[in-house]
Amino acid sequence: MLVSVRDTDWDGVRLHVVTGKGGTGKTTVAAALALALASNGRPVLLMEVEGRQGIAQLFDVPPLPYEERRVAVAPADDVRPGGDVYALAVDPQSALIEYLQMFYNLRQAGRALTRLGVLDFATTIAPGLSDVLLTGKAAEAARRKSGGKQVYGAVVMDAPPTGRISRFLNVSSEVSGLARVGPIRGHADTVRSVIASPQTVVHFVSLLEEMPVQETLDGIAELHDVAHGGIRPGGIVVNMMREAEMAGTKAPARPSLGSKTRDTHVLEMALKAAGLGDDQGLAADLADELADEARTARSQRALRRQLNEAGQPCYELPLITEGIDLAALYRLAQALREQGAA
């Protein structure tokens, strides 16, 4: 099957950070995006940082260790085979041990230190340290090379929710308190330079509901402003859209005529014509439902307009009523590709 896929909106981007209000589908969309990116034929790393093991559940594999594991293969297209999707669950403690080993060859010491609760201590006196370790791991994977070639075509991070994202990514000023100088500072600055580069974008997952839309708009504004340096906002993924709401569908399915009395009257006539009698109560109830639907459709159109006005590419993903399994993820990945998200 030859599917038409547009060029990606994110050429040159190596690190895709996915945020959104909790429950909007961050983990699902991050996974679908990883599959979509892997369809370009290169391996992709999907990372989670909140210790929830959401990725393992989604791909139906055992809990992920602190180790990159292959969890899926992107579907092949006519041109090339699909790339592998690797997954990794990062926690600050393992990232600290790895960091100590990389920089000081202190793996054993690192183990002992974490047993002694030194990580807790370190993050208490250097708040933001654990964020640096987590984002640092993503930055490292995004830049990792082997034999002169990038190991991953892209890295996708299932990130903390919108309310915490700009602070989470604003690593270098967060550690500035204690670690003003020295290797942690240097590390934070390196991580910061990757996060603030055009190679990193932050995508927002939203629903057509008041709160997620507001959080998305606030989140985008905050990113522009992070430490006045700015982090590049990515796309807005409008998730769980019903068929009738998706762009490209004709007018809302059942528009109200605008006034309840008129709707009720028309419905009474219709019921009569259909041989269902002229039950006034039924016609009035139906008219109420029509009015409700029209109200929802109006408010969704307004929310959609607000998202469009944010000036970022918007992608739409359908509500998959059968639930999310691997086949559903492939479907969502395909939809993202067709719309230019990968």
Ligand SMILES: Nc1ncnc2c1ncn2[C@@H]1O[C@H](COP(=O)(O)OP(=O)(O)O)[C@@H](O)[C@H]1O
């Ligand atoms: N497009 C979709 N269609 C149907 N269900 C979805 C869709 N996206 C997410 N879900 C479901 O919504 C719930 C929340 O999704 P999840 O990705 O875990 O959100 P988050 O990571 O933001 O908390 C899960 O049960 C998931 O299967």
Ligand SMILES: [Mg+2]
């Ligand atoms: Mg999640």
